[in-house]
Amino acid sequence: MQAFEITPIGTVTNTRTDIQHTDNWGAVRSTITIDERFGDACLQGLDVFSHAEILFLFDRFPADGDFRTPRPYRGDPTLPPVGIFAGRAPHRPNHIGVTCCRIDSIHGRELTVIGLDAVDGTPVIDVKPTIAEFIPTDPTQPEWVTAMMSNYFKP
Template identity: 50%
Template sequence: MAADSGKVEASGISHAATELAITVTPIGTVHNGRSDPGNSDHWADVASTILVEPRFGDRCLTGLADFSHVEVVFFFDRLAERDAYRQPLRPRGRADLPEVGVFADRGPRRPNRIGCTICEVVSARGRELRVRGLDAVDGTPVLDIKPVMRQFLPEHSRQSEWVDRLMAEYFAS
């Protein structure tokens, strides 16, 4: 894409770039003992309760307890987006990791500040969903909850070797 052409080139097809404002309303809120978004390791044993908004009714989680895991989509409301995304950066600023583009990192300072995590279902009753391993701090707005279904998971996946070093303590107990 030329810097100011206003057109996006993809597979030889030209598309006019459009500014689109999207409004989302949280469906619930995370409640747990973690309040510091800078304390970003050791999430494995963190128990969180997601309290779903009353507008969904007291039966909105019916059937969810039959699943072992859910994918929680949330909004990183405590951290600003980065000032610029054009240059690759080292994840968490670590010198031992390679520079990567914004879409090769899962950090919170990203476009639209959307996070998503697959976490274990502990219980689902009424409007309260209890999960373990959700890496969102207390008060985080939840945008959606989806059950994890095997058919949506890849049979095989690969990742860069540096990710194991980055994530060594992330989900540690």
């Protein structure tokens, strides 16, 4: 396997500091400050989109682990075991997270979004506009996922 290096493009600022599995991310307002090396116009044109996909690093989780054994989601023994790529847990082989967030405002290199499930100080590795044609119109998922996620993005 070829190794690669990722350099963050910015940092998250918000009031959330708990890296454990927490719910109620829906009202979390986060400001992503993009590094000055991208210039003050780096977010130009993003303001006409309603949402953006934020890719970030789960930088506060251990880098080691055995990912071969399926485990119950969120460690909840009442949920079925799933393989590492059938979940969105922060403990991942490459520690990359992604969340689709509502854009609140843009000021120079500062992008403020609502609903980003990343804690204060999290490194951001990319920002992409959410484009409707990239969103499947009929995604399916198990009912237990719907139930488990019912409070995740509540305010």
